[in-house]
Amino acid sequence: MSRRILVAVCIQVFVMGLVLVPPLMVRATGTVVYLETEKMDPRALFRGDYVILGYTLAQNILPQQQASEARRKFIPVFVTMTTDRPARFVAVGFERPQPKEGQVCIVGRSRGQGSVDFPQIAQFFVPEGTGHAIEQARGANLLAKVAVSDSCKALLLGLEPR
Amino acid sequence: MTDIKAREAIELWLEAGLLDPAKAGQLTAYLDAQPRSARGSGRMVKIVSVFGAVLIGLGLILFVASHWSGMGHSLRIGTLFLGYATVAIAAVAVGRRGYERVAHSLWFLATLTVGANIFLIGQIFNLSLTFWQGPFLWLLATLSMGYALSSRVHAWLAIPLALLALGWLGGGEVWFTDDQLASLFSDYGLRPLLPLLGLGLVGLALLVQRLPDWRFASGTWQIWGVLLIAVPLVLATADDDLLDLMFKMRFTTKQWAIIAACGALTGLTLWTGRFASTSNRLLAALAAVLLFGTLLLASAAPHDAAGIYPLFVILVFGLSLWLCWAGVTAARPALVNIGVGSAASVVIIQYFSWSMRLMDRSIAFILGGLVLILLSIWIEKQRRRLLARIAP
Numbered sequence: 001m002s003r004r005i006l007v008a009v010c011i012q013v014f015v016m017g018l019v020l021v022p023p024l025m026v027r028a029t030g031t032v033v034y035l036e037t038e039k040m041d042p043r044a045l046f047r048g049d050y051v052i053l054g055y056t057l058a059q060n061i062l063p064q065q066q067a068s069e070a071r072r073k074f075i076p077v078f079v080t081m082t083t084d085r086p087a088r089f090v091a092v093g094f095e096r097p098q099p100k101e102g103q104v105c106i107v108g109r110s111r112g113q114g115s116v117d118f119p120q121i122a123q124f125f126v127p128e129g130t131g132h133a134i135e136q137a138r139g140a141n142l143l144a145k146v147a148v149s150d151s152c153k154a155l156l157l158g159l160e161p162r
Numbered sequence: 163m164t165d166i167k168a169r170e171a172i173e174l175w176l177e178a179g180l181l182d183p184a185k186a187g188q189l190t191a192y193l194d195a196q197p198r199s200a201r202g203s204g205r206m207v208k209i210v211s212v213f214g215a216v217l218i219g220l221g222l223i224l225f226v227a228s229h230w231s232g233m234g235h236s237l238r239i240g241t242l243f244l245g246y247a248t249v250a251i252a253a254v255a256v257g258r259r260g261y262e263r264v265a266h267s268l269w270f271l272a273t274l275t276v277g278a279n280i281f282l283i284g285q286i287f288n289l290s291l292t293f294w295q296g297p298f299l300w301l302l303a304t305l306s307m308g309y310a311l312s313s314r315v316h317a318w319l320a321i322p323l324a325l326l327a328l329g330w331l332g333g334g335e336v337w338f339t340d341d342q343l344a345s346l347f348s349d350y351g352l353r354p355l356l357p358l359l360g361l362g363l364v365g366l367a368l369l370v371q372r373l374p375d376w377r378f379a380s381g382t383w384q385i386w387g388v389l390l391i392a393v394p395l396v397l398a399t400a401d402d403d404l405l406d407l408m409f410k411m412r413f414t415t416k417q418w419a420i421i422a423a424c425g426a427l428t429g430l431t432l433w434t435g436r437f438a439s440t441s442n443r444l445l446a447a448l449a450a451v452l453l454f455g456t457l458l459l460a461s462a463a464p465h466d467a468a469g470i471y472p473l474f475v476i477l478v479f480g481l482s483l484w485l486c487w488a489g490v491t492a493a494r495p496a497l498v499n500i501g502v503g504s505a506a507s508v509v510i511i512q513y514f515s516w517s518m519r520l521m522d523r524s525i526a527f528i529l530g531g532l533v534l535i536l537l538s539i540w541i542e543k544q545r546r547r548l549l550a551r552i553a554p
Contacts, residue, residue: 001254004310005269009250011306012276015299016246019280020239023287050288074332074414119292125285156288 026155030147031104034085034160035121037142050123053144053156057081057089058108058116070094070110077116078152080105086143086162092116096152104148121146121156168193170377211267212315219274238286242279249275269307270315276303277323291342294330297323309375317379321363321386325352328359332416353394354411354461355420360390361453362424365431372436385496388485391453392504395478400511402471411461425454438491449484452477479508490548498548506541510534 001009038054058079062070070077080090080097083104090103097105108116121144145157172189175181181189222245233241249272257265277300284293301323308316329346347353364387370376398408411417428450437443456477459470482505489497513533517526 001257002310005307008306008310009272012272012303013243013246015303016243016276016279016283018299019283019295023283023289027287119290121288123291124288 022153023155026147026149026153027157030149030153030155031083032157033081033083033087033104033146033148034143035081035146036086037144037159050125053122053124054115055118055121055144057087058118060114061089061092061116062110062114064114067110067112067114071112074109077108077110078105079108079116079118105152106146106148106154107152118154121154124156124159174374207263208267211264212270215267215271216274219271219278222275222278235286239283242282246272246275246279266311266313266315269311270313270319273300273304273307273316273319276300292330292345294327294332296327297330298327301327308379312375312378314378314382317382318386320379321383325359328352328420349410350412350414350417352420354409354457355417355424356394357391357453357457358421358424360387360392361450362427363387363390365424365427365435368431368435369427372434381494381496384494385500388497388500392482392485392500395481396504396507396511399475399478399508400515405460405471405474409457409460413461421458428454442488442491445484446488449481453481475508475512479505482508486544486548495549498545502541502545502548506537509537 036056038056038059061079062077069075075094077092077094078097079092080099080103081087082090083102087104090099091097096107099105106118106121108118111117124144141162143160143162145160147155147157169190172181172186176183176186249268253265253268253272256268277297280296280300281293283289284296289296301320304316304320304323307313308320325346329352330342332345345351352359363383367380367383367387370383371380394408398405432443432447432450435443437446456470456474460474482501485501485504486498487501489495489499489501510533514526514530517530
């Protein structure tokens with residue numbers, strides 16, 4: 001094996017390892033919060049089977065005008081919440097907040113009508129054929145277990161009954 | 163070892179003074195004297211083994227997927243890395259036995275495995291649907307292996323990955339699944355920028371010709387670039403509404419950044435790239451300015467698309483003919499083929515567009531058939547004539 005190929009193999013392994021780092025970091029060091037889920041319309045599947053998740057505390061929290069502007073200009077939205085089970089909404093803003101003790105923030109984006117999406121935790125991949133049952137259970141009875149870093153990054157760890 | 167065509171190697175040796183013109187002529191004549199089947203068999207081995215590699219890759223993914231749900235996270239990640247290691251070891255073993263082409267295909271499979279692994283890791287951790295880091299890291303892995311092997315297949319794969327990463331960068335604004343494609347094909351995504359991205363890519367392809375270690379990618383990227391320019395432009399000649407739809411742009415910050423980067427790349431190429439003559443350089447500059455101007459005009463004033471539509475059709479036809487000429491002067495048959503195909507498509511589209519409006523449908527079909535037959539004979543004749551000028 002030539003040196004160039006060896007370097008290329010090292011880069012490929014490094015790249016695969018690199019994908020693992022951010023989620024493992026958030027998983028290891030992040031604060032766990034439990035979010036109430038919202039029922040959403042099922043959509044066609046692209047990357048394996050997954051369930052679409054919306055979050056109750058992120059519904060209708062932005063004034064209409066700000067929501068439209070944030071959507072048009074792709075401005076990130078920061079939602080602060082408590083670490084209670086389930087989490088409760090505290091505040092929303094366009095600047096990264098400094099959450100107090102017992103609070104965390106998650107970065108999202110405006111959906112345009114006042115609600116905020118959290119794209120990082122909006123999909124939960126499931127084994128083929130099991131998505132429908134989870135879709136039926138979504139809502140107040142299903143909590144999303146989410147690890148949140150200090151920089152407002154979120155990682156969906158799993159779904160649990162309330 | 164650098165994997166380049168024999169003719170390119172002779173050209174390089176000539177430039178470096180390692181060969182004199184007489185010897186170069188003898189070598190070229192010897193190559194031309196070889197039967198086509200002998201020359202083509204190596205390529206056939208490569209194509210068959212690449213297809214084999216892709217099939218094995220798909221089979222492995224399906225096999226892993228069918229046992230996926232029963233595995234824990236650590237076991238899943240371990241399986242992914244083990245899969246990559248198996249393919250890499252197979253590639254090394256096959257290479258050591260002297261089957262270089264098969265080894266190259268296995269390295270390509272290893273690169274595909276990296277991509278599959280990245281997205282499976284994304285699945286394990288429920289990462290975003292517009293997970294742009296995925297295609298970006300896969301692109302880095304592809305380029306590194308492409309560079310190591312001087313592999314055109316890797317160079318080919320790099321372009322859709324780059325487009326995907328660029329399209330997904332910054333996410334999108336549409337709800338969930340729509341995001342994945344909307345970031346690419348909406349008016350705030352890459353769709354209106356495809357011809358400019360193509361122009362930038364052609365520029366990049368001409369620039370990397372100056373770098374011996376990256377020269378392998380130049381031809382592939384040139385063809386990708388030309389296709390990215392030609393396909394949307396020809397499609398947009400179908401109707402003024404389609405012209406409007408295709409190039410309507412929101413001019414987001416990301417789109418401005420892409421326009422600026424493509425402009426800079428094109429400018430740098432016109433300044434420092436290799437051209438056969440000064441007139442070629444000036445014509446290329448004129449084509450680039452016309453392309454930039456028309457696209458920005460169509461994007462900035464979408465409701466006036468009907469006004470610029472006739473000029474747009476003429477421009478696309480003119481650019482197609484220029485591409486044929488550029489292909490001949492650069493001795494690139496692929497460019498001639500794309501140029502002839504684009505020019506013919508514009509003529510056919512315009513014929514059907516006008517004839518359906520101006521005459522009885524049955525007559526339009528009969529005449530259309532005759533036009534297509536005559537046009538295909540003319541195209542084939544012109545194509546052969548142009549390609550004959552390229553052949554040594």
